[in-house]
Amino acid sequence: MIKMNVGIIGGSDGLGKTLIYYLRDEFDVYITGRDHKKGRHVADEMNVNYIESNEGLANISDILVVSVPIQHTCDVIREVAPFMKSGSVMIDVTSVKEGPTKTMGEALPENVEYIPTHPVFGPRTTRLDNQVIVLTADRKGKWYGKVYDYLASKNMRIIETSAEKHDFMMSIVQVLTHFSFISTASAIEKLQVDISETEDYESPIYNLMIDMIARIVSQNPYLTYNIQSMNSNGDKIRNTLAEAVLELRDVINNGDEEAFIDIAIKATKHMGDITNALGRSDKAIGALSYEYSYLNDSVGEEVGLKHIYSGKIHVGILESIDGKTAVLRNGTKTKKLRIANIRIMLPDELHQWKIENLKTVTKSISCVFPKNVNVGIIQKTVLMHDNILNIKLTDAYNGPQIDDDSVSLTFEITALTKDDIDQVKVLFTGFGGIIR
Template identity: 35%
Template sequence: MQMLIIGGSGEMGQWFATFFKNEGYDVWISGRRGRSDVAEKLGVRFTSTPEEIIPECDVVIVSVPIDITPEIIRQTAPIMKPGSLLMDLTSIKKNPVDAMIGSAPEGVELLGTHPMFGPSIPSLQGQTFILTPVENRCEKWFPIMRELLERHGAHIEIITPQEHDHIVSIVQGLTHFAYITIGATLKELDFDVQGSRRFMSPVYEIMLDFVGRILGQNPWLYAQIQMQNPEIPNVHRSFIEQCERLSKLVVENNADNFCTVMKDASVHFGDTGAALHRSDKLINAKVAEFEELLQSIGKEKGLYHIYSGKTHVGIVEKVMARSVDILESGKLVNLKIENVRLLNSDELNAWKNDNLAAKTRDISTYIPENADPDTLCHILGKISEGISCKVHDTYISPDGRRSATFRIDIRQDIDINKIQDDIERLLEGIGCILR
């Protein structure tokens, strides 16, 4: 299947180019900046003339800024072949889908989509994916795409474009607007955000991190999410009215009415108890991670750096409120706690197996008549983490005894002499005679 992602050199375009390439699609990407180097890095093909590729493609995905998505769709759809699929990855749905319907020839299938995540996620597992298929225009491709996304763990929601734009005017429009407003207020007040972290509770820290998460994104994208959805101005008006209403009650020292507003909102919100439990879980996970780091002082641990992708393995020397010191290969490395994840024992062992060299020992022994060398080898390989075993050779001695040589690969951080002693004792204990 041949696929073109228009805007494929952008971050979301790159994510989906990799995803579909891994699913066996022959992926092309195009982009206004002519980033053929991006295509080379991803292992896909680049075109600076998408109009020449579009008529041959089975799937065309539009992944461009929201404000130009309808126009790109109107340029793309008319030259697509019958039986092909036109998709978009835009945060707004009605305008793009209307452009598809108005410009795509009969026989071209149409599917509006909105992945509710950013390009930093490692997989679709647990992520929400909204689909807005056009009625009677997506019979072939809709089940294919749905099955593919669900197979990778995505949660699928199917709604109309109008329903989508109404829902995301709150889910994205209101929440983004509130977070950006908090950030702008902190700036207006010249508030020392970093300094305030010395006094923060876990709740405050999590809230502050969500504000920073939004502020650190592409501002043009967030401007378009606010400005291209016709439902959002009404949401803003209601939000600002409620801000002014509550502020007036505070100025008037009207605690009774303030409490009434809060109680009414709580009733409408619904199960606040469940929300408390979910937020407690998030807070406790943050606290538990720090406690685990404290318990790791003086021990060998692995810290995976979320942004660089590097794993630091060494002795944890010191844990502070915001950072951790780890002695790695004789060098003290200081890492920000928010940037690292503590590996569990299985992950650390797997990293060592992949990255540390192994030493080899051959152990030869006469084995009992009915013993199976492969079964013995399997048992020897389980004697410790970080070792592997294979049967190097077997033969029958002149006096008729069966002999086997086991080749043991022992990771360099493990005491090789101790492992050899343990293996030899085990072999002797089950009736083998060392040679």
């Protein structure tokens, strides 16, 4: 089966680079970037193809994804529109949809379809499962169903709406949220508060809030500014928030308790399903507490910790933890890992990883047993040990030096470590055997 060509303009950075992970196994992926040296490096690193020309990329792509900064999106659409293959489709992934939707409709020829999209997740997202993607196509051709079905096959939550409705909703989801979070971070900076010092006093809710604020303010500030400045609803949203802040400030400064309570109750009632909100936040708090408790109980034991973003697995003896860091020892080496960036591997998951990644040990053990010993039971009992991968009988001997009522059995054992082999010897003696 011939793979389709997927081109990503802007594939060397941000979301464009992230998309390579999701697409390269199913499509022939080609990318462009502003910095050709960096672009070629990313392409080589991720085993995809690099092309220096946006126009050349458009000319060979069955599916062309425009993943460039918001302020350049419409210009890039106009730049490559004349070079698109007949029967191909253009997809953009910007978080503002009115401008790109209108530009694609005007610039692309009739024989090229376009599907404006907004993946509502960032470059740090590791899975498409349950992630939201918004489609704002103002007309649907043959490609639309194919793209929809592909996204559905990845278990994504697909929202179909107009560009205008999308941009209004994003003015709440992004513009209002980012503006209020950055304002809070800016106030903390102006107050010259040491965030690390507040950790001694923090509640779980404060902890989650600070993490969410830090996540927003650490994003590319140019992108955040363009989300603010290029959404047509932005002025109204920011002005309304500023008015609400000033109103609340004045009510408290004037000692008007009744007005404060009225504002708080109205706001609470408008928040929708409070019960679900409390449940979700309780889950988040519970997850943080469980993770810390699990690690605390595992000090001195072997654990597997998977880095959330790189996917790298770290296995070793957990020496210690504090509020932020886990210290893992593997042999003579120790490694410090930020707890916020790791996921604890479940025992079965860690065991499977060991089987697939560690060098196994195979050794033969000869042992004298009573003649009526049940070989099948011995083998089943040995295999109950998690780190024993295989046991097979290779020899049974009843000649000289072996009593008539005994038999010497030789088993070939494959295990994860030499220590596991030694444990098998202990099991054999438990069955009445004598190691030869």
